[in-house]
Amino acid sequence: MWRLLAVIKKEFKEVIRDKGFMLTIILEPLILMLVFGYTFQANIKNLQTVVVAEEKGIYAQKIIQAVDESEYFRIAEITDDLGDARRQLKYGLARAVFYIPAEFDQNINKAKKAKITLFLDSSDYTIYNLLKGASGEVVRDSFRNIVNLVVRDLEAEKNNNKDRVEEIENLIKGAKERSQKTLSEVGDLNRKIKEAYGFLGDARGEVENNEDIVKDLQKKTDKIVKDIDKQIDKADDLEDALIQLGQVEPNVKSAVSSLAEEVDSLKGKMKKAVKEIEDLDIDSEIDAQKSYRHLDELERNLNDNELMAKDVDLIINDLEQDYNEAKEKVEKIDLQFKTLKKEFISEPLGLNYQYAFGEISYFQYLAPAIITLILFFIGVVLTVVNIVEERNNKTLFRLATTPLKKTELFGGKFLVFLLVGILEIVYVLVISILFFDVKVVGALWQVFFVLILLMGASVGLGLLISTLVRTMRQVSMYLPLIIIPSVLISQTFSPIEVMPKFMQWLAYLSPMLYSNVVLRDIMIKGTDISTNWVFVLVLFIYAVASLGFGILLMKKRID
Amino acid sequence: MPNKNNEIIIRVDKVSKKFGRQRVVRGVSFDITKNSITGLIGSNGAGKTTTLNMLTGLLLPTTGKIEVFGMDIIENIEEIRRRIAFIPQEISLYKNLTVKENLNFFGGMYIANKKKLEKRIKEVARLLEIKGKTEEKLMNLSGGYQRRASIACAIISNPEILILDEPLAGVDVRTVDVVMNYIKNLNDVTIIFTSHSLRRLEEICDNLIFLDEGKKVLEGSPSDLMAKYSKRFGEKIVVTFFDERTANRAGELIDKKRKQFPKIKKEIDGRDLIIQTRTVDFGVVEILSAFKSLRKEIKNIDIKKVSVKNILNYIQK
Numbered sequence: 001m002w003r004l005l006a007v008i009k010k011e012f013k014e015v016i017r018d019k020g021f022m023l024t025i026i027l028e029p030l031i032l033m034l035v036f037g038y039t040f041q042a043n044i045k046n047l048q049t050v051v052v053a054e055e056k057g058i059y060a061q062k063i064i065q066a067v068d069e070s071e072y073f074r075i076a077e078i079t080d081d082l083g084d085a086r087r088q089l090k091y092g093l094a095r096a097v098f099y100i101p102a103e104f105d106q107n108i109n110k111a112k113k114a115k116i117t118l119f120l121d122s123s124d125y126t127i128y129n130l131l132k133g134a135s136g137e138v139v140r141d142s143f144r145n146i147v148n149l150v151v152r153d154l155e156a157e158k159n160n161n162k163d164r165v166e167e168i169e170n171l172i173k174g175a176k177e178r179s180q181k182t183l184s185e186v187g188d189l190n191r192k193i194k195e196a197y198g199f200l201g202d203a204r205g206e207v208e209n210n211e212d213i214v215k216d217l218q219k220k221t222d223k224i225v226k227d228i229d230k231q232i233d234k235a236d237d238l239e240d241a242l243i244q245l246g247q248v249e250p251n252v253k254s255a256v257s258s259l260a261e262e263v264d265s266l267k268g269k270m271k272k273a274v275k276e277i278e279d280l281d282i283d284s285e286i287d288a289q290k291s292y293r294h295l296d297e298l299e300r301n302l303n304d305n306e307l308m309a310k311d312v313d314l315i316i317n318d319l320e321q322d323y324n325e326a327k328e329k330v331e332k333i334d335l336q337f338k339t340l341k342k343e344f345i346s347e348p349l350g351l352n353y354q355y356a357f358g359e360i361s362y363f364q365y366l367a368p369a370i371i372t373l374i375l376f377f378i379g380v381v382l383t384v385v386n387i388v389e390e391r392n393n394k395t396l397f398r399l400a401t402t403p404l405k406k407t408e409l410f411g412g413k414f415l416v417f418l419l420v421g422i423l424e425i426v427y428v429l430v431i432s433i434l435f436f437d438v439k440v441v442g443a444l445w446q447v448f449f450v451l452i453l454l455m456g457a458s459v460g461l462g463l464l465i466s467t468l469v470r471t472m473r474q475v476s477m478y479l480p481l482i483i484i485p486s487v488l489i490s491q492t493f494s495p496i497e498v499m500p501k502f503m504q505w506l507a508y509l510s511p512m513l514y515s516n517v518v519l520r521d522i523m524i525k526g527t528d529i530s531t532n533w534v535f536v537l538v539l540f541i542y543a544v545a546s547l548g549f550g551i552l553l554m555k556k557r558i559d
Numbered sequence: 560m561p562n563k564n565n566e567i568i569i570r571v572d573k574v575s576k577k578f579g580r581q582r583v584v585r586g587v588s589f590d591i592t593k594n595s596i597t598g599l600i601g602s603n604g605a606g607k608t609t610t611l612n613m614l615t616g617l618l619l620p621t622t623g624k625i626e627v628f629g630m631d632i633i634e635n636i637e638e639i640r641r642r643i644a645f646i647p648q649e650i651s652l653y654k655n656l657t658v659k660e661n662l663n664f665f666g667g668m669y670i671a672n673k674k675k676l677e678k679r680i681k682e683v684a685r686l687l688e689i690k691g692k693t694e695e696k697l698m699n700l701s702g703g704y705q706r707r708a709s710i711a712c713a714i715i716s717n718p719e720i721l722i723l724d725e726p727l728a729g730v731d732v733r734t735v736d737v738v739m740n741y742i743k744n745l746n747d748v749t750i751i752f753t754s755h756s757l758r759r760l761e762e763i764c765d766n767l768i769f770l771d772e773g774k775k776v777l778e779g780s781p782s783d784l785m786a787k788y789s790k791r792f793g794e795k796i797v798v799t800f801f802d803e804r805t806a807n808r809a810g811e812l813i814d815k816k817r818k819q820f821p822k823i824k825k826e827i828d829g830r831d832l833i834i835q836t837r838t839v840d841f842g843v844v845e846i847l848s849a850f851k852s853l854r855k856e857i858k859n860i861d862i863k864k865v866s867v868k869n870i871l872n873y874i875q876k
Contacts, residue, residue: 394651401615401645402668402716403637 024477035485038499047095047131047497049073050085057105059146063116066142067098072134086119089356091531092521095121096131108150114143115350122355123524125365126494132353139351161330169323357441357525367438368519369492369512371428375451376512377483378424379458380465382417387466388475410551414459421455441526449529450518453539457511460546467553486510491517514539566593568720568749569614574623576609576773583609585773586623591749591766596742598760599753600871601770607753608648610770611724614751615645627720641669644718648725650705654698658689658708661697662715669716676715683711688737703734710738721745723752727759739763761785769871776874788870795863796834796846805856806832812850820846830858 015021051067053060067073076094079085088094097119107114118135120128390396399409425448432438440447465482469475489496489503490512496504507513514535521527529536569591576584584606591597599607612618613625616636625632627639652661662680670676684690687707697705706726714721726742727735742750743763754760760767761781769777777784800806809832813825823846824835834846847860 393654394647394649395653397617398645398647398651399668400617401640401643402665403641404668 020474020477024481028481031481031485035488035503038503039488039494045071045497046074047072047127048076048093049096049098050088050094051075051078052080052082052085052097052099053078054080054082054102055100055104059105059108059114059149060100062146062149063098063100063104063139063142066138066145070134070138072131073098073138086356089119089121090525091527092121092123092525095124095127096135098135108146113350114146115352117352117354119354119356122357122360123365123520124495125360125362127497128355128360136351158330158334165323165327165330360524363436364439364524365520366493367432367436368523369490369516371432371438371451372454372490372512372515372519373487373492374428375421375425375455376458376486376515379417379421379455380462380483381479382420383413383459383462384466384469384475384479385472386413386417387463388469388472391466391470392472406551406554410463410547410554414456414463414547417459417462418452418455421459422452425451425455438523440523442522442528446522446529447519450515450522450536450539453536453543454511454515456543457514457539457546460543460550461511463550464546464553467550467555486512489513490515491520511539511542514542567591568593568628569751570624570626571610571614572624572626574610574613574620574625576606576613576618577621583773584613584620587770587773587775588623589768589775589778591751594747594749595765596750596763597752597766597768598764599751599768599770600755600760601753602755604772605755605770606773607755607770608724611645611722611751611753615643615722616640617645641716642718643720643722644713644716646710646713646721646723646726648728650697650702650709652697652705652709652712655696657694657696658684658700658704658711659693661708661712662693665712666715679715679717683715686714686741687711701731702729703731706730706734707737710741718748720749720751723750725754726752727754735759769874771874777870784870788873794836796836797859797861797863798832798834798847798850798857799859799861800830800832800853800856801858802856803827803830805853806830809850809853809856812853813846816849819849 049067051064053064064075064078068075073096077085082097082099085094085097085099089097099117099119101115101117104114104116116139118131118139120131120135122128387396390399429444429447429451433440465479469478489499489507490510491507492512496507496513499507518529518532518535518539521532522529567590571587571589571591573586573588574584575582575586587606587610599610601607609618613620614627614632616632616639619633627635628642630639632639653664656664659680662683663676666676666679670679680693681690684693687710689704689707689711692700692704692708697708700708710723710726713723726738730738739759739762742752764781766780767778767784768775779787798806798809800809806827806829810825810827813820813823813832813834820836822836826833826835836846
């Protein structure tokens, strides 16, 4: 028991006094949690998104709005050029393209499933899976809004139609009433007209009668007028005689004058009679004409009434037709409503996914990164272990006392590790392609080329690390602390966008980042290496610079 | 002793080395003449290895100046490295390679010609008696052979100066013999080596430099040192008798002749009579003649001359 205690005491002291170990157990959880946390609690936000809107109606606007409001997407451009948008996707300038086709709004109006296509950068498995989810959500939400809008509109229309049907029904009712009234009126009129015909016959007889009488009367009046004229002439003669008589016989004069006055009044009376007779004649004629006119009017009325009756019938027919149509429409709307509810509302989402580079499996996505990881690991570990071993064996120390130059020593090492790396590259590629069905869409020699650069950079980095690491114990403590975070921040499992800015900057220190990006482009997208010439150049510079700095920092002295 | 002259090949002038606050070497100065053999002696932590590291340019002195071949070591390190060889304390060879492969590698640093190298490899293999082992991997060899291989790898370049850090530490007697013989028989090579023990140094070293706590405490050839310090230490004679009684009697005899040997110290330890002389004024024979009568009772006589160790112990005190 006391021996166990002694061991515990000793171990405890050893652990506490090992500064490197203490530093590691304090730093390691922090760094790993941080890196793992950010890598796997992927919080993708503001991904570059292009909206292709061939339709810019209200429903399309709703979609655009929803995309814009989503924290996942950042609309970089709204365009109607699908080809350009897809090109952006291909070159990694955009992660997603929302395509709203031309007939989008119309389809919604027709209660047809409105379709949106989401083109995704499928070369990044994590992003495209997360975007799939996110876009589904966004589009579902906006569709829900749209459906609500549509349903509201339809309901309004339905109500509107109902009102109209009622209105038409009322109209028809009124029209029917009115037409019946008119019909009875026409009947009355016809009866009256028939009566009028009777009267007319009488009237014609009468008029003919009257004409005869008038003719007689005219004859008589003509005779009377003539007589009267004769009498007037006699009276004139008499007057003249009387005047002469008066001149002759003044006594008679007064008598004659009174007589003349009498003659005059008689004359007046006669003239008045003539006039009256003449007037009587005219009135009769006017009366007859009036009757005729009245008769014609009656006939016309009769015809009019018949026409009107016909018109009313037509109107009623029209109204009935309208009514039927309206009713049909209401029924149709009801039906639409039902289908809408069944298909459109329950599943209005017509979201298609199109994968810019095919539907990539997670393994296919990981494969370039795994190859990168293997080679990076081999490059770094091979170098660090080799150099630390040389340092521990004191051979490095011994070599330092020989004329051997640092460039010769590390250059030689570098070339050998590179050669080992190249063999390893061939081996890894053969295994992954033959046995794990890893696909290389682009050119294989480009993959090979990038991996050689990566190997160079890894060996260089290993050289740099080994200037800092003294013992194998430190190697075993610090290497995981360097390699694991390097792997995680280099887009191995998730894109760089998920990490906070400072980690994104750190990622650029890892040669794996460049290899991962370029290799994924070649292996998954099939892009040519020249597209990523900047990263390739960086990888090359990385290899040369890390080797250079490594050699520079490697001391030929021991202090 | 091989051709010696007084040409100074290494000059160490007031060299100090600090690691952080720790002063490991403090103002050490010494000269090493061409083709001499110098032993750098001191206990662990005395600063021996640090001094060697500075001599090979692996460490820069904090202060002071080192000249090798008359050149400043900092400015001409590349040239100097071509002409010296250093054998670290550790084996420091590639354990996965055979002895020959190691020899090829280290030899290749100096000799570009393949045939010459081949010849030289054979030569050093013979010199260090590892001929039969050249095809073996280093890790399969015993410590002694590994040490010899290590030395072989250093001398393959025909260095003008050979620096060995603890070449005799932790190796078998046979290897010590081989190494000592090799060192002794080397011509035209200046040799510096460190040792924490004094074992057999006196027989091969031309010069001994004692370091203690980073300071040079003593320097000189073994004979000079001996001459200088034997006066102070005298000699120690241990006479072992067959029984304690005789030992006591011998002691009494010494006392009787006190006048004759006023400065000797006497001590009886069981059957041993230990006589410590102060000076060399009295020869062993004279002392022993004092108890001539007891000579048949004497089992053994051991005369311990003053040793470097005594000197070192004395100095360290």
